Amino acid sequence: VxxxxxxxxxxxxxxxxxxxxxxEAIFALPVTVESYVSETRxxxxxxxxxxxxxxxxxFAFRQKHTGSGARQIFSLNAPGDSLNLPALxxxxxxxxxxxxxxxxxxxxxxxxxxxxxxxxxxxxxxxFKSALVDASIGREWLLNLGQRDARTRVAHFLxxxxxxxxxxxxxxxxxxxxxxxxxxxxxxxxxTAVHTSRTLRKLKDEGLILQKGRSFTxxxxxxxxxAGDFQAQYLFx
Amino acid sequence: VxxxxxxxxxxxxxxxxxxxxxxEAIFALPVTVESYVSETRxxxxxxxxxxxxxxxxxFAFRQKHTGSGARQIFSLNAPGDSLNLPALxxxxxxxxxxxxxxxxxxxxxxxxxxxxxxxxxxxxxxxFKSALVDASIGREWLLNLGQRDARTRVAHFLxxxxxxxxxxxxxxxxxxxxxxxxxxxxxxxxxTAVHTSRTLRKLKDEGLILQKGRSFTxxxxxxxxxAGDFQAQYLFx
DNA sequence: CGGTATTTTGAGCAGTGTCAAAGACGGTGG
DNA sequence: CCACCGTCTTTGACACTGCTCAAAATACCG
Numbered sequence: 001v002x003x004x005x006x007x008x009x010x011x012x013x014x015x016x017x018x019x020x021x022x023x024e025a026i027f028a029l030p031v032t033v034e035s036y037v038s039e040t041r042x043x044x045x046x047x048x049x050x051x052x053x054x055x056x057x058x059f060a061f062r063q064k065h066t067g068s069g070a071r072q073i074f075s076l077n078a079p080g081d082s083l084n085l086p087a088l089x090x091x092x093x094x095x096x097x098x099x100x101x102x103x104x105x106x107x108x109x110x111x112x113x114x115x116x117x118x119x120x121x122x123x124x125x126x127x128f129k130s131a132l133v134d135a136s137i138g139r140e141w142l143l144n145l146g147q148r149d150a151r152t153r154v155a156h157f158l159x160x161x162x163x164x165x166x167x168x169x170x171x172x173x174x175x176x177x178x179x180x181x182x183x184x185x186x187x188x189x190x191x192t193a194v195h196t197s198r199t200l201r202k203l204k205d206e207g208l209i210l211q212k213g214r215s216f217t218x219x220x221x222x223x224x225x226x227a228g229d230f231q232a233q234y235l236f237x
Numbered sequence: 238v239x240x241x242x243x244x245x246x247x248x249x250x251x252x253x254x255x256x257x258x259x260x261e262a263i264f265a266l267p268v269t270v271e272s273y274v275s276e277t278r279x280x281x282x283x284x285x286x287x288x289x290x291x292x293x294x295x296f297a298f299r300q301k302h303t304g305s306g307a308r309q310i311f312s313l314n315a316p317g318d319s320l321n322l323p324a325l326x327x328x329x330x331x332x333x334x335x336x337x338x339x340x341x342x343x344x345x346x347x348x349x350x351x352x353x354x355x356x357x358x359x360x361x362x363x364x365f366k367s368a369l370v371d372a373s374i375g376r377e378w379l380l381n382l383g384q385r386d387a388r389t390r391v392a393h394f395l396x397x398x399x400x401x402x403x404x405x406x407x408x409x410x411x412x413x414x415x416x417x418x419x420x421x422x423x424x425x426x427x428x429t430a431v432h433t434s435r436t437l438r439k440l441k442d443e444g445l446i447l448q449k450g451r452s453f454t455x456x457x458x459x460x461x462x463x464a465g466d467f468q469a470q471y472l473f474x
Numbered sequence: 475c476g477g478t479a480t481t482t483t484g485a486g487c488a489g490t491g492t493c494a495a496a497g498a499c500g501g502t503g504g
Numbered sequence: 505c506c507a508c509c510g511t512c513t514t515t516g517a518c519a520c521t522g523c524t525c526a527a528a529a530t531a532c533c534g
Contacts, residue, residue: 090369135372
């Protein structure tokens with residue numbers, strides 16, 4: 001039987017080898033698992049004393065919003081990802097965390113996590129690297145929003161999602177699920193829902209993507225990467 | 238006499254108290270100082286085995302670029318800031334670092350820095366928090382680029398720069414230097430140089446900013462914050 | 475003082491947003 | 505199994521923000 005946090009530990013391990021006792025210490029953390037049937041905000045910008053959140057199943061995303069209510073999504077997370085690392089080590093959360101429908105999320109009190117990170121150098125290093133990779137991805141998104149047009153932006157987003165899903169075995173042969181409505185995809189790419197729709201249509205018409213419902217197929221990954229100006233190094237996989 | 242790295246140590250200290258021996262260990266690092274008279278790229282995306290760079294005097298900025306050469310600036314740094322933390326702990330640099338004219342930069346071999354960070358828990362924690370704050374600022378920039386119009390974006394940028402300069406005593410009474418051309422300001426805000434010029438003009442016409450050369454004066458900080466939808470929490474100052 | 479970089483201005487245009495309505499889809503209860 | 509309903513996607517017409525190109529004006533620097 002595998003532990004609910006095994007995907008998280010596997011993920012952490014890619015950022016620096018963990019020792020057996022580190023894995024055991026993580027598995028010994030007190031965990032509560034919450035399930036969400038519909039999209040639910042599970043943490044808000046400004047929260048203090050957050051619990052540590054790890055995605056177990058399904059998907060979640062993180063966002064910020066402007067004073068006028070416009071939302072910007074800046075990460076789409078898969079099982080094994082932690083969702084609010086900054087909130088644990090900074091004084092409060094700087095962003096919201098939302099669960100997508102059918103997500104399961106592990107909730108862990110912050111104190112034992114902080115203690116564990118402080119106590120184990122390999123775990124410290126893994127958390128640190130994971131935060132650095134997260135920031136690197138954020139910078140690529142910044143480049144995407146600031147300097148690329150709608151078509152390139154959406155293609156880039158799809159390439160990144162595919163690459164990240166492939167790494168976890170959630171995409172094979174260019175086939176994957178994108179658990180977002182077009183409105184959410186627009187919030188991630190800085191486009192309106194309407195323009196997101198038109199942009200996806202263009203990519204379909206060009207034969208770069210095939211879509212049936214939430215399932216996408218990429219006939220030629222290299223062609224989509226070309227269209228999305230995508231170079232995977234920034235993911236540090 | 239103050240050490241070249243004293244601003245860096247002061248900055249680090251805001252992210253978690255350092256002990257006297259930590260400060261001394263940092264001051265004992267082998268440092269070379271480089272001066273740049275004109276804008277110079279001092280590190281590039283993809284660099285491996287980077288040295289650790291700390292800004293001593295003047296300004297520097299960090300950027301990425303697309304395949305077609307468009308540039309996105311994602312941070313403008315002041316003395317005391319480290320410039321390439323990710324490159325030290327990840328396998329390679331994910332972005333460029335550029336010195337602005339008259340900058341002085343401390344260059345430190347990576348190995349002793351990594352050793353020092355590993356050896357001292359307070360330093361580890363300070364580096365970690367500093368990376369988390371950097372990421373938080375990146376997320377706010379993402380929100381800025383994705384969801385705000387040109388006027389709000391530029392006003393927000395100016396508010397952030399003012400707040401960060403005030404914290405270091407480089408701005409008093411709403412007066413500060415912005416060491417960027419309008420082209421660079423545009424690269425930071427995702428606008429063309431021409432539109433940046435028009436946007437600054439509008440802000441001047443509205444009386445929100447006064448500008449003489451590179452020196453800016455903000456008559457009413459609250460008015461500019463209103464215009465820029467600026468809330469300072471994400472800076473964690 | 476001349477030369478270069480920077481800023482400003484204008485005119486026209488492309489890309490993206492807005493609004494409104496129709497259509498497709500998927501889940502639910504009967 | 506079907507009808508219904510809410511959500512999501514698509515489409516069209518149009519407005520507008522921000523981009524492009526070009527040139528003039530200005531500031532900066534040796």
